Structure formats: structure tokens, C-alpha cells
Amino acid sequence: MRRFAILFCLVFTMACSTFAQIQFDAARKVWLITTPHSSYAMGVGPSGELQHLYWGGPLWRIEDVPAAQQRQDISSFDPHQMIENEEYPGWGGPRYYETALKITRADGDRDLVLHYADQHVEGDELEITLKDIHDDIQVTLHYRVYPETGIISRSSTIRNGTQQKITVNSAQSATWYMPRVGGYRLSYLSGRWAAESLLNLEPIQEGMKVLESRTGHTGHNLNPWFAIDPGNAAEEHGRVWFGALAWSGNWRITVEQTPYQQVRVTGGFNTFDFAYVLKPGESLETPAFYGGYSDHGFGEASRLLDRLELADIEPHGLKARPRPVLYNSWEATEFNVSEAGQKTLADKASKLGVEMFVVDDGWFGKRNNDHAGLGDWVVNPQKFPNGLNGLIQYVNGLGMDFGLWVEPEMVNPDSDLYRAHPDWVMNFPGRPRSELRNQLVLNFARDDVKDYIFQVLDKLATDYNIRYFKWDMNRTFAEPGWPEVAPDEQPELWVKYVRNLYDIMARLRAKHPKLEIESCSGGGGRVDLGILRYVDEFWTSDNTEAFDRLRIQEGFSQAYAPKLMSAWVTDVPNMNGRSTPLEFRFLVAMQGALGIGANLNKWTEEDAQLATKMIALYKRIRETVQFGNLYRLLSPRTNDTTANEYVSQDGKEAVLFAFRHSQEYSTLPPVIYFEGLNAHAVYRLESIDGKILNKESEVSGAYLMQSGLQLALKGDFDSTAVLLHRIQ
Numbered sequence: 001m002r003r004f005a006i007l008f009c010l011v012f013t014m015a016c017s018t019f020a021q022i023q024f025d026a027a028r029k030v031w032l033i034t035t036p037h038s039s040y041a042m043g044v045g046p047s048g049e050l051q052h053l054y055w056g057g058p059l060w061r062i063e064d065v066p067a068a069q070q071r072q073d074i075s076s077f078d079p080h081q082m083i084e085n086e087e088y089p090g091w092g093g094p095r096y097y098e099t100a101l102k103i104t105r106a107d108g109d110r111d112l113v114l115h116y117a118d119q120h121v122e123g124d125e126l127e128i129t130l131k132d133i134h135d136d137i138q139v140t141l142h143y144r145v146y147p148e149t150g151i152i153s154r155s156s157t158i159r160n161g162t163q164q165k166i167t168v169n170s171a172q173s174a175t176w177y178m179p180r181v182g183g184y185r186l187s188y189l190s191g192r193w194a195a196e197s198l199l200n201l202e203p204i205q206e207g208m209k210v211l212e213s214r215t216g217h218t219g220h221n222l223n224p225w226f227a228i229d230p231g232n233a234a235e236e237h238g239r240v241w242f243g244a245l246a247w248s249g250n251w252r253i254t255v256e257q258t259p260y261q262q263v264r265v266t267g268g269f270n271t272f273d274f275a276y277v278l279k280p281g282e283s284l285e286t287p288a289f290y291g292g293y294s295d296h297g298f299g300e301a302s303r304l305l306d307r308l309e310l311a312d313i314e315p316h317g318l319k320a321r322p323r324p325v326l327y328n329s330w331e332a333t334e335f336n337v338s339e340a341g342q343k344t345l346a347d348k349a350s351k352l353g354v355e356m357f358v359v360d361d362g363w364f365g366k367r368n369n370d371h372a373g374l375g376d377w378v379v380n381p382q383k384f385p386n387g388l389n390g391l392i393q394y395v396n397g398l399g400m401d402f403g404l405w406v407e408p409e410m411v412n413p414d415s416d417l418y419r420a421h422p423d424w425v426m427n428f429p430g431r432p433r434s435e436l437r438n439q440l441v442l443n444f445a446r447d448d449v450k451d452y453i454f455q456v457l458d459k460l461a462t463d464y465n466i467r468y469f470k471w472d473m474n475r476t477f478a479e480p481g482w483p484e485v486a487p488d489e490q491p492e493l494w495v496k497y498v499r500n501l502y503d504i505m506a507r508l509r510a511k512h513p514k515l516e517i518e519s520c521s522g523g524g525g526r527v528d529l530g531i532l533r534y535v536d537e538f539w540t541s542d543n544t545e546a547f548d549r550l551r552i553q554e555g556f557s558q559a560y561a562p563k564l565m566s567a568w569v570t571d572v573p574n575m576n577g578r579s580t581p582l583e584f585r586f587l588v589a590m591q592g593a594l595g596i597g598a599n600l601n602k603w604t605e606e607d608a609q610l611a612t613k614m615i616a617l618y619k620r621i622r623e624t625v626q627f628g629n630l631y632r633l634l635s636p637r638t639n640d641t642t643a644n645e646y647v648s649q650d651g652k653e654a655v656l657f658a659f660r661h662s663q664e665y666s667t668l669p670p671v672i673y674f675e676g677l678n679a680h681a682v683y684r685l686e687s688i689d690g691k692i693l694n695k696e697s698e699v700s701g702a703y704l705m706q707s708g709l710q711l712a713l714k715g716d717f718d719s720t721a722v723l724l725h726r727i728q
């Protein structure tokens with residue numbers, strides 16, 4: 001009966017989109033996790049180690065999956081342990097690949113061999129307990145499967161059941177294995193400040209590639225996401241395995257090809273400067289590492305992750321309201337904020353249709369530039385003689401919510417907080433304290449610091465009608481000393497800092513249920529699925545220049561949903577000296593959560609009219625953009641035109657955005673083939689500006705997907721949008 005149900009669901013995927021099954025064959029000790037998208041299997045080998053058996057498209061028959069085997073040693077240099085795909089290997093015995101767990105006992109013994117001990121299935125969750133062959137050191141592997149996407153979240157809890165303390169030297173969340181095929185290619189996101197999340201593709205060859213952060217936060221340089229394909233996947237076809245690590249501190253993902261054709265991906269806490277002491281009875285939990293499989297290319301891989309993020313990770317899930325159109329004055333005024341100046345901008349913003357007005361840096365303490373004031377979260381009375389309430393009531397009176405910038409993790413040495421508590425910053429006594437942007441990092445690992453900061457933010461959220469915090473974090477860690485704890489426990493700062501950061505956000509949200517948070521770290525320095533449990537959106541990049549944004553947003557969209565991607569329209573020239581038309585800037589930003597960051601005092605009447613029109617248009621399509629399915633049709637990396645299409649969840653609406661970068665030799669832009677439409681349906685096309693060469697305004701899905709649309713984009717930085725409404 002159960003088997004029939006699985007088969008039925010695999011054949012009629014739509015009928016069972018929330019179906020998941022965790023089967024356990026107790027006689028052969030094999031597990032098979034199945035959803036309509038994918039299956040994942042493990043088994044216990046003859047000597048007791050847990051082996052990975054399968055990850056890929058959906059299977060329905062557990063008997064098909066061969067039980068775990070013990071392999072033969074190839075030579076005295078190639079032991080069988082290296083050839084088997086151990087699911088969560090400890091460092092012990094002859095294991096030289098990247099292991100998932102490495103420990104040191106108090107007596108110096110460092111050998112750890114993990115064997116199967118127990119299992120427990122409940123609903124969509126499976127727990128497998130492994131135990132060292134000699135000591136009571138246990139690891140519980142947690143698997144949670146998300147039926148709608150087939151994505152599995154994996155993490156581990158390491159427990160010291162011995163009578164002596166142990167030091168954990170490496171604690172990984174999971175190891176994933178690709179089938180032994182070869183020719184694999186790795187996709188990952190890299191960059192730097194103002195150029196985050198740029199997509200790279202490269203062949204996987206023997207050896208190890210390390211993606212990581214050592215900076216204390218997620219980082220601008222690499223993002224904890226990967227995708228692997230057999231070298232032939234494209235946007236809408238081919239097999240793609242993908243994963244994302246939910247951690248906002250030092251993280252590490254290694255992609256390793258062994259001499260035995262294994263491609264292994266291991267991720268968790270960065271092993272760099274890592275040490276975590278477990279006294280008898282204590283345990284350590286690793287972050288969740290999400291993994292999924294798509295057999296419809298990178299596009300579906302992204303859509304599955306988007307779905308998971310919106311439905312299962314972000315705080316309000318699918319009940320979240322659409323992101324409002326916001327205005328932020330940072331690029332207009334920088335530190336020069338005042339009640340009168342902000343009110344003028346608020347008037348102008350509200351006339352355009354803005355829904356949330358955000359005051360950025362500069363409102364507090366002696367914050368007239370970036371040399372002073374961080375840490376002193378009290379309203380500057382010169383700039384705001386009536387406190388913040390004068391402005392907030394005004395903004396609310398205009399029908400807008402109010403948002404406020406904070407950077408709670410930092411102090412300027414020139415601040416009352418630092419003068420009162422110089423010991424609160426991370427430091428090695430007697431050593432220099434490296435300043436970056438004239439600031440130092442508070443040691444959030446300390447519970448007294450955590451409690452103080454919670455109380456400061458709680459007071460702001462209680463005293464004022466604040467709907468939203470833009471939570472910034474503008475430097476990397478240095479000298480991560482924690483002199484108040486025992487020397488061997490000091491490196492725990494890396495982990496405890498992040499846990500306390502999450503804790504503050506969780507407590508704030510629990511106490512102020514309407515409060516929303518944006519995760520910002522000098523742009524996109526803290527974009528990951530760990531922080532997403534506590535925030536509503538990410539600040540994508542400080543680079544708001546529209547053409548650069550096309551690539552930044554393309555990379556971002558591989559791993560993160562459009563709804564989570566804050567995107568502003570700002571003034572030109574910006575950042576790199578380039579000037580693009582206002583419409584181009586709007587359409588780029590309208591592909592995520594739209595915001596305006598321009599100096600509205602400099603806008604002409606014509607600019608304001610165009611902005612009003614574009615904001616009204618955005619409000620019509622934002623349900624589709626923010627909650628729909630994204631199809632990347634033309635990439636800015638490989639074409640002179642970028643095109644992205646969003647299809648609403650119910651399939652009734654779609655919107656196409658297209659951008660011509662630079663026309664050469666009077667050519668037309670490439671024909672745009674739609675994706676994800678119903679071939680048998682008819683759609684009414686609504687062009688925002690008549691830049692479609694096809695004359696018919698009612699066309700079938702089949703025609704749009706097979707013959708495509710020819711747009712008339714010309715010159716430099718031309719752009720358009722086309723709305724599709726299903727009429728039959």
C-alpha cells in the first residue's frame with residue numbers, strides 16, 4: 001500500500017507535491033528518503049560504518065538500493081576506507097580525505113571511528129546516531145526533508161558522554177557525494193565589497209577547492225552555496241546537485257575529487273582557528289547544510305531553493321507580506337541627516353508611492369562622520385530636536401512605515417560605550433586592536449554584551465513605532481581574543497558570537513512580532529540561510545549601479561529568492577562613473593524588492609513622474625516577482641542582452657524584464673524564448689513601452705516558448721518589460 005502511494009506520487013507529482021517518505025529496511029539497514037523531486041539513500045556497511053548510497057532523481061523501491069558493501073583495499077596506499085563513501089566520517093583509522101569530525105581527548109588520543117548505533121524516524125525527520133567504536137562520543141545526524149522541494153537539511157549534534165573533556169577540532173554539518181561519473185563542474189559565487197555574488201563555473205579536478213570565510217561573518221568574497229553538474233547542464237535542463245550552508249560566521253565548504261572518482265562536498269564550521277571544548281555531558285550542534293537535486297538545470301535548482309527559503313526558512317514563511325517599496329536616504333544625505341531634511345524627503349517619497357521610509361546612518365550619538373558615535377544608540381538632539389518621534393509621526397501621517405539603520409555589533413573608540421566598556425570589544429590584551437572604518441567589534445560571544453545590546457534594541461523598538469531595522473555590520477573581525485574565558489575556550493568566540501547574534505534577533509522578533517529586519521553587512525556581506533531565519537531581506541550590495549547590478553543579481557538569484565533581494569534605484573553616475581537611464585535603473589531594481597535610494601531633491605518633475613509610474617507598475621507585478629518562479633532567459637555574462645522572466649505561482653501572470661547593454665552594428669537583440677508557461681494557454685501581452693516587434697497582442701504559451709518574442713531594444717542601456725496575462 002505504502003509502495004503504491006510512493007509510485008502514485010512519483011507519477012502524478014502535482015497531486016502529491018507535499019509528499020515525502022522515509023523508508024527503513026531494518027534487515028539490510030538501508031534508508032531511502034523520497035520526494036517527488038529526489039531521493040537520498042544510506043546504509044550501514046558490514047563493519048558498522050554509515051555509507052552514502054544514492055542521491056539523485058526519485059526512486060520508489062528500497063529493494064533496488066544495494067546494501068552498503070565493504071570495498072577491498074587496492075593497495076597498502078589505497079585502503080578501503082578511502083574508497084567507500086562514508087556518510088559522516090570521523091578522523092581515525094586510514095582516512096585522509098576531508099573528515100566530518102575531528103577531536104582531541106584530554107589524554108591526547110585523537111582517533112575517532114564512528115559506527116552506527118541507532119535510528120529514529122518521525123514524520124519528515126530522521127535521526128541516525130553514530131558512536132565511537134571505543135568511547136561514548138556520540139554523533140546524532142539530523143535529516144529533515146522538505147517534501148515540496150525535495151531539499152534535505154542535514155546537521156549533527158556531537159555529544160561528549162565520556163568522563164574527560166574533549167576538544168572538537170573540526171565539526172562539519174554534512175558530507176555530500178555526487179554519483180561516480182566524472183567531468184563535473186562547480187558553480188559558486190565570489191566577489192568583494194561592491195561586487196558580491198558573481199557567478200563562476202569551473203571544472204572539478206583532483207584535489208580540493210575550498211570556499212570559506214575566515215572573517216567572522218559570511219563574507220563578501222565567497223558565499224556558502226554551491227552547485228555541481230556533470231558539465232552539460234544549462235538553465236532549464238540537466239542534472240544539478242546544489243547546497244547552501246546556514247551559517248553567518250566562519251564557514252567552510254570543501255569540494256574534493258579523490259583519486260577514486262569520488263566528488264565529495266563537506267561543509268560546516270571553518271576549521272581555521274577552530275576549537276570547541278566539550279566537558280563531560282556537553283554537546284555541540286553544527287549548522288544546517290541544505291542539499292537538493294534538480295533534473296531541470298540551474299533554473300529549477302534556484303527555484304527549489306527559493307521555495308524553501310520563502311516557505312520554510314524566512315520568519316513569516318508564505319504568510320509574509322510582500323516587501324514594501326522603501327525609500328532610504330543614505331546615498332542622498334549620508335551622515336547629514338536632520339528632522340527637517342528627512343521630512344522633505346519623506347514628502348517627496350510618499351508622493352511617488354513609497355511605503356516605508358528608512359533613516360540610515362547618522363541619526364545617533366556624535367555620528368557626523370564614520371569616526372565617532374557607533375555604540376551610542378541615542379538620538380542626536382541637534383539633528384532631531386523632537387526626538388525621533390517628530391519624524392516618525394510625520395512619516396506615519398504620510399501613510400508610510402518607518403525604518404531605522406543600526407549597527408549593533410560595533411563601537412567607535414570615540415564613543416561613550418567604548419569609554420565605559422573598553423573590555424567589551426574582542427581583543428588580545430596588550431596587543432593592537434585593528435580598526436577598520438574607525439571601528440572595533442563588540443564581543444557578542446559574551447552574554448553580558450548580548451544582553452546589553454538586546455536591551456538597547458528592545459528599547460528602540462518599544463519607544464518608537466519602528467517597523468524595520470536595517471541591521472548593518474561594517475567590518476571584518478581581527479584579534480578575536482576573549483580574555484575572560486579559559487585560553488582553550490577562547491576560539492569558541494567564532495561560534496558563540498553568531499549564536500548570540502541569532503539569539504538577539506530571535507528575542508527581538510518574539511517581543512515585537514511586526515518588526516522586520518534587513519541583513520546588511522557593507523552590502524552583501526551577510527547573506528546566508530542561517531541569518532534568514534531571523535531576517536526578512538538582504539541588502540544585496542552597496543553597488544547600486546544598474547549595469548553592474550545585472551551580474552550581481554544574476555549571481556544572487558542562483559541561491560536566494562528575488563523577494564529577499566533589496567534593490568534600489570539611485571542617482572547616476574554611481575560607483576563606477578556610468579550613467580544609465582532612469583527607466584533602466586527602475587527595471588533592474590524591480591526584479592527584487594524595490595527601493596529608492598536617490599536624492600529626491602535633485603529629481604526633475606519628469607523623473608518624479610516616471611518614478612510614480614514605475615512604482616505603480618511594480619505594485620501590480622510584485623506578487624509575481626516576489627513570490628513567483630524565476631526563469632533566467634539571457635545571462636549578462638554571455639549576451640549583449642539580459643532577460644529574466646517571473647511566473648506567478650498560479651501561472652496566470654508573468655512578467656519579462658529585458659535589458660540591452662550595448663547594441664553593435666544595428667543588430668537586433670536575441671529572440672527571447674519564454675519558459676514555464678502553459679503551452680495550451682493564451683496570454684495577452686502588455687508592453688510597458690511598445691518595444692515588441694511581434695504585432696500580435698494575444699499569443700499562445702506554445703508560440704512564446706517555441707518562436708519567442710523579438711524586442712526592439714537599441715543603443716546603450718535600453719530596457720523594457722512585458723506583462724503576460726493568461727486569458728484562456
Ligand code: GLA
Binds near residue numbers: 330472474520522523
Ligand atoms: C554600509 C551599508 C550602507 C550604509 C552605510 C552607512 O556601507 O551597506 O548601505 O548603510 O553602511 O554607514
